[in-house]
Amino acid sequence: MSATLQALGLDGSTADVLLSFPDLVPGRVSRVDKGLATVLTEDGPVRATWSGALLAAIAADPQAGPCTGDWVVLRFWPDERITLESVLPRRTTIVRAEVGGSSRGQVLAANVDVIAIVIGLVPEPRIGRIERFLALAWESGARPVVVLTKSDLVGDADSIADDVAVAAPGADVLVCSASTGFGLESVRALLDGNATVALLGSSGAGKSSLVNALAGVELLDVQAIREDGKGRHTSVRRELIVLPSGGVVIDTPGLRGIGLQESGEGLAAAFPDVTALADLCKFKDCSHVTEPGCAVRAGLDDGTLPYRRYESWVKLQKEAAYMARRADARLRSEMKKEWVRTSKSYRRDHKPRP
The missing domain is CATH 3.40.50.300 (P-loop containing nucleotide triphosphate hydrolases)
Structure with missing residues (x-):
């Protein structure tokens, strides 16, 4: 692990992954423009375009595209082109x-x-x-x-x-x-x-x-x-x-909107006080509104849980759950489209001969 890459924040696990690419040049993405990235390497910053394999990966999953902070590997071509070949696994x-x-x-x-x-x-x-x-x-x-x-x-x-x-x-x-x-x-x-x-x-x-x-x-x-x-x-x-x-x-630019992508560990970690009370509710599917034995409502009643914080938690829970449902619907739609494409391809390739 070179001192230059260490100064860029290279960690041990990422350094181990880089060993799998001995013929490529490692670097860290500094910024991304449309189809072009500035990458910091041991020899200084370079500008790189996407490789064919990376373009295919992005077509399947837009989140596979390079972003600021990514560790990547580059290929330097004889005609002086530089392509970003692969994005390494992200720690966070x-x-x-x-x-x-x-x-x-x-x-x-x-x-x-x-x-x-x-x-x-x-x-x-x-x-x-x-x-x-x-x-x-x-x-x-x-x-x-x-x-x-x-x-x-x-x-x-x-x-x-x-x-x-x-x-x-x-x-x-x-x-x-x-x-x-x-x-x-x-x-x-x-x-x-x-x-x-x-x-x-x-x-x-x-x-x-x-x-x-x-x-x-x-x-x-x-x-x-x-x-x-x-x-x-x-x-x-x-x-x-x-x-x-x-x-x-x-x-980063100022964020006007901070939409949550899905409900996961983030909300539980941000609201450990509410989550701890919810775990004590009599019913596992408690909506924390009118059910008997609701520990969250009890916390509101005795003042241990501020109502403002409860309202904030409910709002974010609903938003994250909505986004999760939309993501599930999109995935089902994409799977259906893929099934239709596969079926059409199969019928075309296996059409009976007259």
Whole structure:
């Protein structure tokens, strides 16, 4: 394992997989454009197009396409073409429901160690939105951390952090200011060991300013938030950045929509308090509305479970279940289409001769 690839975040399991491709050049995807990827290699960045095998894989499963953070292998051709031959197995994957209501998921980034959910303290954070980000982050397999920025603009940052911590069980909550440097050492510690940290958050949360502060140089453009308090899109694509001090950051554009792809471990991890109560209900299929022996309703009645948090959990459960049903319907439709194609092909190839 070379020092250059280690600096890019190469881990032992991925290094072992690379041994299966002795004739190809390894690298990590820095950014993806339409049909073209910038890949960081031991000899520097290169631009690569998709191989025929990769195009076939993408046709079968759009999520097989390269994304920022992927480890890949490249082939350098005599005519100076470079093709991306294969995407290596992903350790972690950040997937959200595609914008526009599709039942397919959109891969935001891969092979991430820590997901920093960047939330600006101005305007006041929306707890429900943070819970949504946390469900997405826990589902990825990476470690979620909530990073509250712009602490220099408020006088009660610690109080807000305490409120956020209640809604983020199991996740660290850090407070910092990119302008003054307050709290940046705790954020920088997330990158120890050449770790990969993905920044997720809404526009105007301060992701680009945070990257610049961590790097010590102005790597990314920043813009002030609008007069109505909404952020402006500064980052326009997902991009992997290797910091001079060590570690890798994946900066992402501001997310207006954070659709959950399906119900899984992410929701359970984001709402362990509600899940623990649900496990105590008298009936396994309890809807937590009117059934007798419902531990969730009991928690609401005695005040141990905040009603706001319960409502947030119910909303995300319904959304994730809906997306799971849509995905199942799509898979059934695709299987039916494949069966029809196979049947037509069989009848054509085995048509009786006159």
